[in-house]
Amino acid sequence: MSDDYPSLLRSERMSLVQLFVPTEVAHDTVHELGELGDVQFKDLNPSVNPFQRSFVGEIRRIDDMARRTRFFDAQIEKEKDVVPVRPLYECAPLLTVGPRSAQTVDELDTTLSQYESKLTTLNESYQTLSERTRELTEARHVLRETAVFFDKAHTQTTNIRSSFDDSATPLLTSHDDREGGYSSGSFDLEFVAGTIERSRVPTFERVLWRVLRGNLYMNHTDIAEPFIDPSTNAETRKNVFIIFAHGDVVLAKIRKVAESMGATIFPIDANADKRADALREVENRLEDLQTVLYNTGIGRRSELVKIGESLRVWQDVVKKEKLIYETLNLFNYDVRRKTLIAEAWVPTRDLTKIQLALRHATEESGTSVPPILHELQTSKTPPTFHRTNKFTEGFQAIMDSYGISAYQEINPGLFAITTFPFLFAVMFGDIGHGFIILIAAVYMILREKAMAKQDNGEIIGQFFYGRYIILMMGLFSIYTGFLYNDLFSKTLHLFHSGWTFPDNSTRGVYTGHTYPFGLDPAWHGATNALVFTNSYKMKMSIVLGVIHMTFALCLQVPNHFRFKRKSDIYTNFIPQMLFLQSIFGYLVLCILYKWSVDWTKSPVSPPSLLNMLITMFLEPGKVDPEKQLYPGQGFVQTVLLGIAGVCVPWLLISKPYLAWREMHKTTGAGYVTLGNGEETAIARHSTDETLEGEEEGNGRAIAEGDEEHEGHDFGDVVIHQIIHTIEFCLGCISHTASYLRLWALSLAHAQLSEVLWSMTLDGRTDPKSIGGWIGLGIMGFMWLNLTIGILCLMEGLSAFLHALRLHWVEGNSKHFEGGGYPFAPLSFAGEGSKEA
């Protein structure tokens, strides 16, 4: 394979490079490479604790800066009126490379801490002021409420004085009377007044009741407006309470309980005039305080606005700096601590680009010592890197979420671009529904730029990410819709039908010409339509399934060539192919042959292919002449069965035998595998773990077994091959049956859309009266909603999942090796977009 153009067929060829970076340019180099986003650095000191690494001091400083920016962010968010935050792309960039970079960061650090201390002081004074305001507001409330209360008591007592016997006399007044201390406007009854959090009122009341054994009178009212804590923005609702009791001890107890329950107690005078004075004073002070508070708020706000102007740049810089130092921590110092040594994976194709970037970094930083890059020879497995664009990205992601393919393996993501939407469309086939999702996809693609910028939320974001998949699915669904001749469960009469129905007869007469494309519309509404489409779609799914599996099986071959395991072609690929074709390939041929025969003119009735396949196994060689498809069938089937039978031991034995012979040859020649025994043991141990995970996931073992050909024991090879053989042979049967989901889902989809039509719009499409029009409107609305909601969204998702499964399990198990690890380059781009 040439490396001239990047291709999706295989992952990029990678090189392990070593970088010698002089300490002076290290920061700028990493910055440049981060902007390029094409280099994956390896951790050269994995055994070192995070806080023992070289640049931990810098990271700590950056962390503190990050904390400050987070603090600003939180402050801005908390501000009631929205503070404008200038987005990143509108800000002047802050240069952190070049000779002045260290200074810039220092300056930023001081700016940040200055702002922080300023903001903290402002916050503090704001807080104290609002605390004072809150207290005064509470005092005002207490004064007002108690005033109301006293007034009421006043009028009541005067009223009640005339009727002493009233049993419903309130506690206060009777108490009052007994005291006899009440005389025109002066109270000498003792009471405690204050405010308390509303949720605590019941407990407070209860505790007081118990502590004082009921010797108290308590009244409380709600304060309408909530109190807002300026630092946390939490709302608290409070109540004003007033408690009358008698005796110093008791009052002291009440105060103590109140204080411990978090209540605020205000000294309130019993005298109405004094209360009025106090109220006036409180209100005056409150007014003054509010002016001051307002000014402080304004000052704080202007500070925040100033911060908001450049906050995003700071965050960006801080984030990049942190990433740079974290990367630098992966590097090694050379002996004299003048140079940093880094190892990294880069795509071989981009080596020159990286060289250029390195040179650029040197120029930027104004030094003359460039970083040196040289390629290393390595036996380590490089990361898997598929270069995708916005179109292929989604398809590749579908395949990657199953497993990352091995380095340089045939990438199933490439073929998924067509097979995936096609298999989806086989299940989803309907011109109308296909058109709806096509429109949705086109809309997303046209508004791509705008939508990429905004935050779409999780669900819409998912759809947006897969917009090109949806586009392809829509196009293919329209195509299969034409094949099924299905438009919202109705048919299209594009050409003349091949059938006529003379004189209202229910029996069609063949006119002699065949409907040129798709299903003949005459089938629609025929009594045997379901029988026909069922049989047709079922057979079609088997045909498509066997083709898909055969294709997937063939993808093994380039892998075998690539990884230099030519023997696998005869030990794995050929027997597998023969096995598959001699049973299921034969079935497909029979299906096609059966379709081609005009059974109305045949002397025998059409034989059931399912029974044929079963008898082929149960009674090899015997075919009932009544059910014979073609002459010589018995013999052909015996031969095919024989081939399939031979393939099983072939698959089982040949590979272990080759491995055994190989081993014999090396030991026979006097070599012992001791030399690198330890190293391979370690290597095998680590890969075995990944292998096991892989096996659980996709249920395949062979290819991995091959990969470590020499490293593996003979026993391993045998076991892998046994598992693989059983897996493949049983898999062939179950996987073929699994493709029947194509039929089942397509049938379900067609039936559902037909049911929907007949339940809502059927018979209403030609309204005669106003009522009819209204009915049409309502039903049409319902129909449209259900079509989009159920038939496009839900059915679409289910078809999507089934297409996914057919690719992951039925397709991938035939060739996919997996076990690679993705290329994760150092990149600022991803970080930036996450924040914005």
Added chain:
Amino acid sequence: MEALFLTCIDNGFLEGIVRGYKSGILTQSQYANLTQCETLEDFRTQLSATDYGGFLANESLPLSTSTIQEKATQILVDQFNYLRGNAVEPLNKFLEYITYSYMIDNIILLITGTLHERDTHELLERCHPLGVFESMPALCVATTVEELYQSVLVETPLAPYFRDCLSANDLDDLNIEIIRSTVYKAYLEDFHSFCGTLGQPTQDVMQRTLAFEADRRTINITVNSFNTELSKEQRAKLFPTIGRLWPEGNNQLAKADDIDQVRAACETVSEYRTFFNDAGVSSSSAHGNGGIDDLAAASMLEDRFFRMEVFLNKQAFLQQFQYGVFFSYVKLKEQEIRNLTWIAECIAQDAKDRIQDFIPIF
């Protein structure tokens, strides 16, 4: 088997959650890393690599040990409240029982504090958040036990436990200690019998843990009551009537006068025998200054008790479909917070030689 499935329906999710939480408990190697830290900032960096994550990220420097402890406790409290919020009966009740011990501690803390005329708000801040109940602040008002009970405790679930100690009239230090022990005894017995109603696996695991807890209290009370005003009859009344030492061991302990007799009483239980090995030797070798030595022995004993507790709680995780894991998780996490505080304190005070004296969990 049927019960097993039923437990799964009700508590399978929560058990999964708690087992997940458990795997976040710091391991030996993480402790090893933590003890290498030079400053509390290193400590924070190191902790951010564990399950604690960035729980200290928004704290401004310099860090204090109390912030670390507070934040770590907050994590435990949040986790516990999540579990409690999702629990159904009888697990709900079980989790409530766990909080009772914290409630007892809080009550004792508050009344002791009030006795010594500490600031109420400061005291309230020091209360364990798991043991907070709404009428708790009113405890500061009480001056006698009677009042305490009548005004506040009567409406808490702890009321039945306090009923037995209403006789003690004045609140002084000794009385408070007696109240604590009596209440705790009642609590342990009640919890023990409650676990008995929960059916087999829970009963087994929990009663084992609670029996140890009871024994630990018994021994502690005995050791701490040497040379105090507490009479032997009073002492005997404070011992929980559960545990592996009950009844013979308890009887002997009630009569014990020094640590050797305590050891003799514990001989019957093989697990407890080792607790006194070194302690006993040192006590007999230096019999002259018994007071100081007893103190050292007691602190060593305390340490071993903690180790034993951790061991038992770890064992609780070996069995599935039982509630013991919830109890054990809370206890283990609490131990972990103690460990973190200890290490942080050692780092802050530059006492590197004692930094290893924590109790590793896994």
